[in-house]
Amino acid sequence: MGNSSSLLTQYDLEDLQNHCSNLYSQREIIALYERFCQLDRTSKGFISADEFMGVPEFAVNPLCQRLLKMLEGLNFKEFIALLSAFSARATKDDKLKFIFRVYDTDGNGKVTSSDMLQVLRDLSGNFLTDEQRQSVLNQALEQAGYTVDSALTLLDFKQVLGKADLKMDVEVPVD
Structure with missing residues (x-):
């Protein structure tokens, strides 16, 4: 174990x-x-937005600004809890809860069509027009039995995305 890992006790x-x-x-x-x-880098016990932006894979993620709101100022315990959604051992339910948090930008427990459109905008960039994004959203919601006026709770969100194949596993390299 390196110097930093020696700070963790068996109890920790x-x-x-x-x-x-x-x-x-x-x-x-x-x-x-x-x-x-x-x-x-500042050894303050939490990671700042600037420090997260120093990770190239994170900086190029189209959802990095949304993720920064969730990640800014996390201590290690919060950091590992957040990352647990990316564990190969995480359930689909764990992954859907994380995705819901990404979409629920104001933290009110509901995802509106404007929240979903913003994520689609972030993900698609200039490849789709606003009309195309709205059409994709309308179709997805309609297939799940919702309208664009629906505000999805976590349970609703799981119903909409429940059949999706979620590829969110990140392997943690261990020595």
Whole structure:
């Protein structure tokens, strides 16, 4: 173990495993902690927006601004809980809850059609017109039994995306 991992005690590792619903092994938690310490360039115990933007894969993500709102100022315990949705052991339900949080930008527990359109705008850039995005959204909602005026709760959101094949697994490299 490197210097940063030696700061985690066995108790810390067990507590962190419980906190992330055992979706990461202790070795994966140590690897994530070392990465967290690398990102926390100021050693303040949390990661700032600027530090997150220093990760090239994150900076080029079309949803990076939405994700920054969720990630800004996270300590390690919050960081690992958030990342647990990307574990290969995470359930589809875990992944859908994370996606819902990305869409629910104001944190009111509902996703509106304007929230969904903004995500589509972020994802599609100039490849789709506003009319095409609206058409895609209308079709998806209609197929799930909703209208553009619907504000989706987490349960509704799961119904709309429940059949989607979610590829969100990120492997944590361990030494």
